Amino acid sequence: MSRPRQYATPAARQTAYRQRMKETTMLVNREPFLRMDQAMEILYQTLHRATAGKNSLAQALLRATPVETLEAAVEWLTTQLQTANPVEEHEKM
Secondary structure: OOOOOOOOOHHHHHHHHHHHHHHHOOOOOHHHHHHHHHHHHHHHHHHHHHHHOOOHHHHHHOOOOHHHHHHHHHHHHHHHHHHOOHHHHHHHO
16 A cells, blocks of 8 residues: 555645745845955954964964854943943043
C-alpha cells in the first residue's frame, strides 16, 4: 500500500512550495547588502587587529562572528547611553 498523496494536484504542490519559500526567504537588493557585508567584514578585521594591539574596547566587543560582534557593539552603546547623564551631554553641545 502506497502513501496517500499530500497534495491533490501538481498545482497544489507548487502553491504550497511557493508559500514555504515566501515564509523562509527574504528578497534584498544585492548592492546595499554586499556593501553592508563588506563593511562588517572590515569592522571585524579591524577589531581583530586592535585586539592584537591590546585595545580594551576592541577586546570587549570582539566575538566569534561578525554578527555577534555587532550585537556586542549595540549592547555596549546602549549601556553607555543608559549610564550617561542626558543633562550633561546636552550642556556639552
